[in-house]
Amino acid sequence: MVASEDFLTIEEVHLYMLEILDDILDYLKQHNMTYVLTGGSALGAVRHHGFIPWDDDIDLAMPREEYDAFVANYRPTQPRLKLINLEQTDGSGIAYTRVANVQTGSQNELLNVNNGIFVDVFPLDHVPDQQSGQKSAYYRMKILDGLRNSTRRTAFNRDEPWWKVFIKQVTTSLVKHQSTDGYAAKIDRLARKVNEKNQTSHTMSLYVVQGINAMRENQSVEIYTTKRQPAVFEGRTVNIPGPGYLEKLFGPNYMQIPDEHKSHGNFYIRHDATQDGLG
Numbered sequence: 491m492v493a494s495e496d497f498l499t500i501e502e503v504h505l506y507m508l509e510i511l512d513d514i515l516d517y518l519k520q521h522n523m524t525y526v527l528t529g530g531s532a533l534g535a536v537r538h539h540g541f542i543p544w545d546d547d548i549d550l551a552m553p554r555e556e557y558d559a560f561v562a563n564y565r566p567t568q569p570r571l572k573l574i575n576l577e578q579t580d581g582s583g584i585a586y587t588r589v590a591n592v593q594t595g596s597q598n599e600l601l602n603v604n605n606g607i608f609v610d611v612f613p614l615d616h617v618p619d620q621q622s623g624q625k626s627a628y629y630r631m632k633i634l635d636g637l638r639n640s641t642r643r644t645a646f647n648r649d650e651p652w653w654k655v656f657i658k659q660v661t662t663s664l665v666k667h668q669s670t671d672g673y674a675a676k677i678d679r680l681a682r683k684v685n686e687k688n689q690t691s692h693t694m695s696l697y698v699v700q701g702i703n704a705m706r707e708n709q710s711v712e713i714y715t716t717k718r719q720p721a722v723f724e725g726r727t728v729n730i731p732g733p734g735y736l737e738k739l740f741g742p743n744y745m746q747i748p749d750e751h752k753s754h755g756n757f758y759i760r761h762d763a764t765q766d767g768l769g
Contacts (some may be wrong), residue, residue, distance in 0.1 A: 635701035
């Protein structure tokens with residue numbers, strides 16, 4: 491365990507994340523690649539012109555073909571930054587890519603994960619246009635993602651309804667000896683299959699993490715590509731999804747700052763330089 495006095499402040503975490511973001515953005519701009527900030531990062535760009543004050547991650551997404559090219563060819567310019575994904579990292583446990591600072595660590599109360607400070611890079615996949623097809627795809631992904639999380643769960647959130655905690659306890663006991671990477675690979679295969687099957691659809695989504703925001707990030711292809719719009723994020727010009735994205739994801743009152751908020755974890759500087767940043 492890490493002593494609380496050793497944790498970085500949220501302002502320090504933001505500076506580390508900006509170093510990672512700048513390295514990624516330089517590469518994307520140099521190669522003229524299509525990308526958008528998504529989720530809370532897009533909301534922060536609009537509402538705060540930067541980070542949501544308590545947010546401790548950055549989300550970025552690009553169409554599947556460009557995502558694959560990014561993973562194959564991008565290499566961080568700083569030795570302390572490392573790509574974490576299925577293709578290049580044993581034990582990553584994720585079906586997308588993290589660019590992490592391996593000189594930092596993180597402490598998670600619920601999951602056996604320690605990637606340090608990172609920026610997430612997601613593929614944008616085509617999904618069905620019809621609502622019935624979207625629901626079917628969503629439930630298949632949600633089940634796989636729930637099983638994946640169960641393989642690395644170390645504790646349970648007691649603030650959740652008792653029946654949710656019970657389901658998670660049972661699932662965790664059933665899959666505790668399974669590989670997190672194995673389920674992440676199944677998520678990757680499902681996402682690629684759905685994307686390939688629906689190449690002509692007019693709908694895209696951050697499908698590999700649909701267990702988090704459900705189908706709210708099922709948006710038109712144009713919103714993520716041709717209708718994306720510029721915004722300012724901590725003094726940097728970035729791209730965010732087009733009009734309507736934030737309303738669908740966060741509701742019509744997305745500019746209103748909530749009374750309650752939470753961060754993803756506590757971050758610190760690693761004292762053992764030999765650690766690779768994986769959990």
